[in-house]
Amino acid sequence: MKKILAILMAMMILATCSVAMADAPKIGITIYQFADNFMTLYREELVRYLTEDCGIPAENITVMDGKNDQAEQSNQIDAFIADNVDVMILNMVQSSSAAAVIQKADAAGIPVVFINREPSAEDMALNGNFCYVGADARQSGTMQGNIVLAAENKGDFNGNGAVDYVMIMGDPENVDAQYRTEFSVKALTDAGLTVNELFKQRGDWDQTKGQELAATALTQFGNDVDVIFCNNDAMALGAYQAIVDAGRVVGEDIMLLGVDALAECVEMVNEGKMTGTVLNDHVGQSHTAADAALKAAAGETLEKYYWVDYVMVTK
Ligand code: BGC
Numbered sequence: 001m002k003k004i005l006a007i008l009m010a011m012m013i014l015a016t017c018s019v020a021m022a023d024a025p026k027i028g029i030t031i032y033q034f035a036d037n038f039m040t041l042y043r044e045e046l047v048r049y050l051t052e053d054c055g056i057p058a059e060n061i062t063v064m065d066g067k068n069d070q071a072e073q074s075n076q077i078d079a080f081i082a083d084n085v086d087v088m089i090l091n092m093v094q095s096s097s098a099a100a101v102i103q104k105a106d107a108a109g110i111p112v113v114f115i116n117r118e119p120s121a122e123d124m125a126l127n128g129n130f131c132y133v134g135a136d137a138r139q140s141g142t143m144q145g146n147i148v149l150a151a152e153n154k155g156d157f158n159g160n161g162a163v164d165y166v167m168i169m170g171d172p173e174n175v176d177a178q179y180r181t182e183f184s185v186k187a188l189t190d191a192g193l194t195v196n197e198l199f200k201q202r203g204d205w206d207q208t209k210g211q212e213l214a215a216t217a218l219t220q221f222g223n224d225v226d227v228i229f230c231n232n233d234a235m236a237l238g239a240y241q242a243i244v245d246a247g248r249v250v251g252e253d254i255m256l257l258g259v260d261a262l263a264e265c266v267e268m269v270n271e272g273k274m275t276g277t278v279l280n281d282h283v284g285q286s287h288t289a290a291d292a293a294l295k296a297a298a299g300e301t302l303e304k305y306y307w308v309d310y311v312m313v314t315k
Helices: 002-015 037-053 070-082 095-108 137-150 175-190 207-224 233-245 263-271 282-297
Strands: 027-031 061-065 087-090 112-115 130-134 163-169 195-202 227-230 255-257 277-279 305-307 311-313
Touching: 027 037, 027 070, 037 061, 037 233, 037 282, 061 070, 070 087, 070 095, 087 095, 087 282, 095 112, 095 130, 112 282, 130 282, 137 175, 137 255, 137 277, 137 311, 163 175, 163 207, 163 233, 175 195, 175 227, 195 207, 207 227, 207 233, 227 233, 233 255, 233 263, 263 277, 282 305
Parallel strands: 027 061, 027 087, 087 112, 112 130, 130 305, 163 195, 163 227, 227 255
Antiparallel strands: 277 311
């Protein structure tokens, strides 16, 4: 019996993320900006997992706020390198700055795990022990389109034979914004629907901007608007307020789509206040990123990409 218990306990230790304290690596993390709903959930889970599940002492982990300023974030990364951290987990302000970071980190022999903002394929082909952990944004866009397709009227409330849509984009430098914008609409046209883009503007992932843009579009196009696509839930939360203010009713005369599955948005989907969202799995992504970082810090060579799936969320 004792033997079985011992084996079981050994298995449990193997199954959880666990690093011997003496070997605990020093980890430098920077997030593009703390004032981002989704990245706040991500960051909190990342740090919780590293400390509680992986046993990394909190003092080994430094987490910086990039404040949406690439110059500031580049200084933070330089400081991590000067401090000789064992690994960096980086959510770039501008993914186009990844190349410079890859070269510096490689010269210093420090592995890098990029998260959330995917570097270009060209940069991913550079030399060095680094990887990207994320979700394929094409999937989330396609799922948004499929949610519209699943409705009986396929998103054509005004009966003019087309899906008249408003697109509220994240920061267009970010592939998540590019792909979600493209693939949500592509799902509709691939299914043979006629689409009509009434309005498309960047809301930079921000709730207040989402509200302002949706209000502008609803004022300009009134009842012509069938569907409001938002590249994320924060902007959809803002758009919802604009929909209510315009006297429109989700599910009755308009559709509202987001991405992330923030708790308040899942609640709204259940209540019919949002048509649907897509789970952007911050738990899976943060754990995968932490696991990759710990492996790399222990000297393992990383794969180039680690992908985590999106999941459709409807009533
Ligand atoms: C999320 C957004 C977030 C952005 C930050 C996206 O994947 O869906 O909510 O603002 O990442 O880069």
